[in-house]
Amino acid sequence: MKKNALVIHPRDNVVVALRNLAAGEEVKGKGIEGFAVLQEIPASHKIAIRDIPAGEEVIKYGETVAVSTRLIKKGEWVHTHNLESKRWKK
Amino acid sequence: MKEITGYERKNGKYGIRNHVLVMATVSCVNGVINRISREVPEAVCVPHSYGCGRGSARETQILFRILASMVHHPNVGAVVLIGLGCERSNSKALKPFVEKAEKPIEIFDVQECGSLQTARKGAEAARRMLAGISGQRRVPLPWDKLLVAMECGGSDAMSGVTANVALGAVSDWLVGKGSSVIFGENTEMIGTTHVLTRRAKSEEVAKRIVEMIDQAEQRTKDIMGHLASWVISPGNMDGGMSTIAEKSMGCIHKGGTTTINQVVDYGEWPTEKGLILQDGPGYDGDSMAGLAASGSQIMFFSTGRGTPAGFPAVPVIKVASNSRIYQAMMDDIDVNAGVLVEGRSVEELREEMIDRMVRVINGEETKAEINGMDVFTMMTLNPPF
Numbered sequence: 001m002k003k004n005a006l007v008i009h010p011r012d013n014v015v016v017a018l019r020n021l022a023a024g025e026e027v028k029g030k031g032i033e034g035f036a037v038l039q040e041i042p043a044s045h046k047i048a049i050r051d052i053p054a055g056e057e058v059i060k061y062g063e064t065v066a067v068s069t070r071l072i073k074k075g076e077w078v079h080t081h082n083l084e085s086k087r088w089k090k
Numbered sequence: 091m092k093e094i095t096g097y098e099r100k101n102g103k104y105g106i107r108n109h110v111l112v113m114a115t116v117s118c119v120n121g122v123i124n125r126i127s128r129e130v131p132e133a134v135c136v137p138h139s140y141g142c143g144r145g146s147a148r149e150t151q152i153l154f155r156i157l158a159s160m161v162h163h164p165n166v167g168a169v170v171l172i173g174l175g176c177e178r179s180n181s182k183a184l185k186p187f188v189e190k191a192e193k194p195i196e197i198f199d200v201q202e203c204g205s206l207q208t209a210r211k212g213a214e215a216a217r218r219m220l221a222g223i224s225g226q227r228r229v230p231l232p233w234d235k236l237l238v239a240m241e242c243g244g245s246d247a248m249s250g251v252t253a254n255v256a257l258g259a260v261s262d263w264l265v266g267k268g269s270s271v272i273f274g275e276n277t278e279m280i281g282t283t284h285v286l287t288r289r290a291k292s293e294e295v296a297k298r299i300v301e302m303i304d305q306a307e308q309r310t311k312d313i314m315g316h317l318a319s320w321v322i323s324p325g326n327m328d329g330g331m332s333t334i335a336e337k338s339m340g341c342i343h344k345g346g347t348t349t350i351n352q353v354v355d356y357g358e359w360p361t362e363k364g365l366i367l368q369d370g371p372g373y374d375g376d377s378m379a380g381l382a383a384s385g386s387q388i389m390f391f392s393t394g395r396g397t398p399a400g401f402p403a404v405p406v407i408k409v410a411s412n413s414r415i416y417q418a419m420m421d422d423i424d425v426n427a428g429v430l431v432e433g434r435s436v437e438e439l440r441e442e443m444i445d446r447m448v449r450v451i452n453g454e455e456t457k458a459e460i461n462g463m464d465v466f467t468m469m470t471l472n473p474p475f
Contacts, residue, residue: 002433003431003433006251006252006430006431008251008255016251016330017330018430018431019431030435042328042330043247043330044247044248044251044329044330045330046330046332058332060336060339061339061340061343062347063282063284063285063335063339064284064335065332065333065335065336065339066332066333066335066336078332079327079330079332080327080332083332083333084333085281085332085333085334085335086333086335
């Protein structure tokens with residue numbers, strides 16, 4: 001199985017796309033598979049690996065890197081359109 | 091079992107190289123250093139832009155600390171210093187900082203006999219020293235006498251995902267072996283105070299981390315004004331980084347996940363073991379000087395956009411974050427962490443990097459060493475006057 005996503009930390013709720021992924025492509029990473037991305041994901045961008053309700057912390061590297069501004073669905077692209085910095089608010 | 095070797099120094103430190111260092115005390119004599127470098131290419135010759143024209147106490151402290159630390163560095167077996175005579179870091183002023191180095195040191199001032207005579211004397215001294223230290227033999231190097239620096243520069247979107255993750259895995263392995271790991275770049279810690287303080291050994295270390303990052307953030311705002319938020323740039327965002335905390339997490343990951351035992355000032359020698367933070371700048375060259383001055387014998391340097399930069403007398407192992415730049419700069423980059431994208435595991439890559447590190451410690455040259463890509467710059471606070 002050729003991986004197309006990198007799982008950085010077991011606590012993370014996002015993984016990183018290792019190449020550009022087309023909508024509907026199955027996510028394949030260490031210990032994760034069986035779901036597809038809901039939209040096109042650019043290389044090195046984040047994909048939610050479970051539903052992240054609004055206001056919940058986005059975990060990457062095992063740490064909080066942002067907070068979701070709305071419900072982010074499993075397989076969805078996670079970026080500035082659906083999260084905010086805890087530090088420098090938009 | 092992985093055995094490492096080095097040169098035991100009189101002060102109990104171990105070098106992994108045994109270089110003769112020929113260094114200017116001020117930029118005015120760089121031409122002399124260049125002449126010696128042509129005559130004695132085996133010596134590590136360091137011209138630079140410093141030594142005078144900056145006056146504050148802090149500026150002087152940094153200048154003397156960095157120059158003196160190059161002399162004291164365990165990878166250096168003997169030293170020729172070329173001075174001018176009237177500079178701030180003149181040989182008389184510098185002497186008290188270097189005379190306890192317990193290694194052969196000779197100092198020549200250009201104002202005593204002119205540049206050509208000084209170059210001749212300096213070259214003769216360097217040759218004599220090379221012969222003098224050539225008989226020193228490598229001995230087993232205890233892992234707890236090893237300090238490894240972790241640096242990143244010319245980063246791209248994959249740096250925090252591939253290369254720095256691999257560096258972090260090596261950092262954790264090293265700390266497990268009893269070695270020490272140091273990294274700096276305080277501007278790239280902004281947004282990670284909560285992570286780093288949680289890992290601090292004590293309240294005191296945590297307090298120092300908060301101070302360091304607050305100052306870095308304030309300084310960034312003072313210098314950049316309303317552009318401060320561009321510390322995370324549109325390029326970073328295009329690359330998938332959404333917040334400053336996320337960008338910084340990718341940076342600090344290179345130090346691994348162990349307890350932070352000490353925060354040292356720029357170029358200061360750690361007194362603790364394990365993972366050490368340095369209150370130093372983000373700019374690669376200046377950062378490397380601080381990490382080397384703190385006594386690190388070897389460095390890992392992750393890069394995504396690609397840089398050839400090495401450091402005088404300190405082997406620098408370059409790690410590419412992506413296969414494209416590794417292919418393009420194969421003459422400059424030692425390890426390709428881009429393989430993580432192609433299905434290799436972090437554990438496999440970590441083993442490869444440890445093997446490479448062991449070989450480099452034991453004498454194998456890095457690409458930057460082979461190519462002579464030494465860069466020597468240091469942190470300054472004000473422009474010269």
